Amino acid sequence: MTGADAAVARLPDGGFDQLYLWNAYAIGFxxxxxxxxxxxxxxxxxMVADIRRGQPSVSMAFLLITMMALFVATLFSWIRAGMVAEYQYHSLPWISPWLAIAIFALAQFAYRFPVAIGGPVERAVATALLWGYVLVETAVAFARALAAAQGDVQYRSSHLDLFLLAALCWLLVVLVRQRLSARGTVHAAAARGFLGIGLMMMAQCLTLTLRSYALLADSIAELINCWLFLGQIAGMALTYLNTMPERSSFMVKLSGISVTMLLVLVVGLSWLVSPVINDSYRDPDMVRAGDAYRFEPTAEGGYRVMAIPFAPEAEYGEWVGADGTALPLPFAFPFYGKEYREYYPSIDGIIGFDVQPSWRRSLATRGYQPQIFVLMAAMMEGGTRLDWIDVGFAVRSEPDRILLSWRNVPARIEGSGRYSAQMWLFADGAIEIHYLEMPHHLPREIYSNQVPWEIGIMPGVVGADARLSLGSIGAGVEGPPGTGLIQDYQRDFLEYVDRFYAPIAVFTVLAAFLVVVLLPAFLRFNLVAPLADLLKGVQRFRGGALETSVPVHFRDEIGFLSSSFNAMAEAQHDLVQTLEQRVAERSEQLSRLAARNAQLEERDRLSGDLHDSVSQTLFSAAMLADILPDQVRSDPQAGEATLARIGRLNRHAIEEMRMLLNELRSSNLAEHPVAGLIAELAARVGAEEGLAIDFSGADNMTVLPVAVQTMFYRTVQESLNNIVKHARASHVDIRFEADEWHAALRVRDDGVGFDPGGKGGERFGLQIMRDRARRLGARLEVRSRAGEGSEIELHWEADGAE
Incomplete structure (x- = not known):
């Protein structure tokens, strides 16, 4: 081993040990x-409680199936959101069939809740069509799963979205019909709530459509979708539970709403900080224009990588297509123990040696074939030169090496920059990569493929990868035998994001747990228990236990209510205990008031009687006494007659006074029929005044109540006195009729009459008659006109008379 070899560091086997990386998508799911x-x-x-009671609910069963299907679909979405690429694609096919099952179950629920709608034929057809949609989605999912197991990533056809949209539209139609059928009934609120949930589903579809046409940012669309989904789940549960108030719990509703609001806030915060986190990321190991690296095979069957001087070639060679066609190699290229005579280039910066490389397949199945990743970024698709000069993929062959060039290849998003790189393949298996042009900075996103995801080599064996850091390789880094060397930029970015979102995930789970467990306990201790004591006290108080007192737990609003109840109960108890004494005192007060009123009424009656009888007689005697002296001097005989008349009037006054005194004791009016007394009065006044008086009804023997008899007698008496004094009449007609329940009187004269509306009509005597009639509920009518005489009518009916 040379000195240079001794400086080469060795990488451990593997390096991809963390399988789940948190991000904003994962937090939402x-x-x-x-x-x-x-x-x-x-x-x-x-549901279990209903089954045990023998009252299972079909609508609740379908709602439960809906929630279970949504849970499974969301679980697969959560796996896909944070699992590393080679695992997430295995969960992707199973999202759609479970969503189809959820729509099927929700449609069955909508046909039955809050009331059953739709005929048997309609429901059977809807069930068959929805089952067909579920089967189609399931078959597609199985086909995609089998392809993914073989390393082939297949995406769901967009045509299936038409079936999904049709199912959602029909579901919305059923919910609208429920709303119309429930209008004006007790089910109106529930039908209105589920119609709102259906509209939220359609809003989700609209959001996804806007995102697919790039009219709505991905982060905004995902945030809105997550909020809408949370609203649908909470809305379905709360709306359904509100239809069963005798079985639902305020604590359950409050806890559910609290958890939902917490989750809404967490999701909103996650997506709010997502752009900031993405923009703040800088990869120190990202290749730049002017970087160059050499991969050399080792004797043990591995590779070592090192930085080398940048030495680009000016001659690119022949421009060829990178459209999946195999291209020949001028020599047998040794790569991880095998030799290859051809290769498959990709415009995305990938070279494969078995089949055409696929960007998505490379992510889904690591090691499905030997590959070299020069850029691994989504580039503009096209032909040989992509309709531009010096743009595209070029090849230049030499006997012991071959130059592969990606020249000015633009990213798929316009304005994202261009990539240029050259790669040498040597006959001894060595690889050199020179980067000529790289964008200065492209912000990364979770699923963005506009920047390089990976750079390095892969042997084509699953799991035989070792992560390296090109920015710190120094003199070189050597991988284990048969192990690839990969600079995974996207994974570095995801791990960076995970450092922010992993604590948020832990916080979300713990906060939700605390809300579900501690919030009910807190409310039970601070709210439910004091309210329960107060309600029990109210029930005991209503049952007659007026001495009831409830405990005051805290000095808050409920404590104030409890204190107020205790004060009210104590006051009520004291009131009942002293009620007899209070009643006796009040009765005594009422007796004194009644006696006082009786005295006043008696005084008023005596005043009227004195006016009607004694006062009128004495008034006549006084008038005669005033003219007596003149008569005696002028006509002694006439004076004697006047003097005799004065004597008769005085005796009559004495007789009337005696009658009043007797009336105060036993009362003649209470012992004799009033008709006879009126007849005597009419005869006496007619004889004394020389007045012709006709009385009809003298033979009526009805004895009326004393007050009523007195009223009729005094009315006749006052009427005759007024006729004698003022009317200058020659004839008076009196009619009287009475039975046990009714009585009527009419007094008519042929005198000069008077104006009842003038001051003369409101004389003291008439006012007394009106007051006496009003007190007994009788009706007094006075009719008169100047020169035509006058007429007085008095009508009385006993209480209960028909």
Whole structure:
């Protein structure tokens, strides 16, 4: 071994030990998996409880199948997002069939919830078509999985998206029909909620479409899709549980919403920092224009790599196509123990020795054939010179070596830069690569293939790779026998990203666990337990235990409610305990008020009676006494007659006073029919005043209540007094009718009349009559017109009269 050989470092076997690398995509799918696991656990527990009670729900079963299928599809998406390239392509085919199963189950659920819709024929046809779609996706997935096992990466045909879109559209139609059928019913809210979920699914399709046409940035599209998916899962669970309020739990809903919001924030943060992380990455080992490396075979069957002086060739040779056609070698090229007479160039900077190299296949199946990676970046596809001069792939052959050149090859994204490199293959198996032109800086992304992913050599044996760092190879680095030497730029970038997102993943899992476990415990101790004590106290209080008192756990809003309840319960208890005393005191107060009111009413009645009887008689006697002296001097005989009349009036006043006193005691009006008393009054007034009075109803023997009889008697009395004083009438007609429930009185005269609306109509006597009638619920009507006499009617009905 020479001195130079002694300075060569040896790489260990392998070097690709970490299988999963976290990134923003993986965080998003992790958030979806966490939410799906929680929803599945809760729905599964409910389903088991229903089965044990013998009440299984078909709609819940289909919802559970939907969630399970979405979980499996998301699990494969999560594997694909963070697993290293050679493993992620094995999970990729199985995403679509599980999504198809989820759509099938969700459609069956939509036909049954909240109410059953669609006829048997329609549902059978929909079921058959959806099953057919599931079978097609499953068959395609099996074919892709078998191809991936053989190292061939096949992508799903875009035509299958038409079936997916048709299934989603029909699902949306069913949800719209549910919404229309549930309008105005108790199921309206549930139907409206699931229609919103269907619209979110269509929004996802729109987002993916915009991304496929580069109208929406990949990070923005992925963030929106993740948020929409989280909203759909949480929305389906909450909307379904809200239809079963007697079985759902506030704690479950609150925990679910809290976890969902946490996951939404984590996903948003992950995608927010993703561009910053990507832009901040700088690979110190990235090859630059002017770099050159030599791979030499070793005696043990391996290779060593070293940096060499940059010495590009000015003569490129013949421009040929790099379209998959095998090209001959001028010698047998030894490579990892085998000799090759031809090679397969790729415009993407790859050379294969067995078959045409594929960029995707090289990622999916490492070592499926011996290869040399000069650039391994997605280049512009085209013919020999890609329609430009000095642009494309060129070959120059010599007896003991061959020059392969990639000249000014542009990246597939316009404006990303151009690549130029030359590679010598020597007859002794040595390889030299010279980099003539490289873009200064292209930002990397998780799935971007616009910059070189790998540079190095691969023997064509799975797992026989050793990672190297071209920027620190020094005098050289030697790989183990039969082992490739790969500078994996993309993996270096993914490991850099993983250092940021791995802690976020751990935080997400722990935070979700704490929210699910600790939040209910915290709320149970600080919210549920105090509320439960308060509710129990209210129930005991409503049951009659007025001495109830609830514990005050904390000095917060619930504590304030508990304290207020205790104060109210204590006040109510004291009120009930002293109720009898309070009732007695109030009764005594009411008795005193009643006695006082009775006294006042009695005074008002006596005032009216005195006015109607004694006052009127004494007024007449006083008027006669005023004219008596003149009559005695002028006509002694007339004076004697007036004096006799004054005596009769005084005796009559004395008789009326006696009647009032008797009325205060036993009351004549309470003992005799009022019709007879009115007849006596009419006869006496007619005789004394020389007035013709006709009375109809004297034979009515009905005895009315005392107050009612008094009202009718005093009304006649006051009416006759007014006629005598003011009417100058010659004839009065009085009619009276009565039975046990009704009574009516009419007093009519042929006097001069008066104006009831004027001041004269509102005399004190009339007002007393109106007040007395109003107190007994009677109706008094006064009709009069100047020169036409007057008429007074009084009607009374007993309470309950028909």
């Amino acid at each position: 992790l958030a979806e998996l966490i939410l799906l696991v929680l929803v599945l656990a809760y729905l599964g527990r409910r």
